[in-house]
Amino acid sequence: MLSSISGNGWALLGAALAVILAGCGSAYGVGVAGQAASGVVTEDPSKFAKVLIMQLLPGTQGIYGLLVAFITLSKVGLLGGGGAELDVATGLMILGACLPIGIVGLVSAMHQGRTSVAAIGIVAKKPDQFGKAMLFPAMVETYAILALLISILAVTSIQV
Numbered sequence: 001m002l003s004s005i006s007g008n009g010w011a012l013l014g015a016a017l018a019v020i021l022a023g024c025g026s027a028y029g030v031g032v033a034g035q036a037a038s039g040v041v042t043e044d045p046s047k048f049a050k051v052l053i054m055q056l057l058p059g060t061q062g063i064y065g066l067l068v069a070f071i072t073l074s075k076v077g078l079l080g081g082g083g084a085e086l087d088v089a090t091g092l093m094i095l096g097a098c099l100p101i102g103i104v105g106l107v108s109a110m111h112q113g114r115t116s117v118a119a120i121g122i123v124a125k126k127p128d129q130f131g132k133a134m135l136f137p138a139m140v141e142t143y144a145i146l147a148l149l150i151s152i153l154a155v156t157s158i159q160v
Helices: 007-043 043-074 088-125 128-159
Strands: none
Touching: 007 088, 007 128, 043 088, 043 128, 088 128
16 A cells, blocks of 8 residues: 555655644643743733743744745645655655654653743742743753754655
């Protein structure tokens, strides 16, 4: 059955996985951080802006996955017409190029969400430590950015 999938099918699977995996990670991360943020705002509504920023941080991985998918769809000609017929090897290379942001986006967004929960706890007790607290989830972001860079470089370097 796998041999019946065209190169275009493999490329589309790569774009889909970039969005799905990174998006699922972001949904989880934003969700757990939102639960923590809601508790803080219930106790002190003046901290809303600070905890909202912490909640939004894990959402970037989903955006990165979407960006790689758009680049991929554009590369194979599915955005704007003029789609190329890819051979299976090229489709598999594109699938592989999309996996770094999909997998790292999934894992990093989940961990960033948990780290954001801890940072929200810092802000709840010591709002003046917001800048320091934000550094913890921001460090997790580094790995999502590295994966984004690799996926973009890999997708754009594949000859279609």
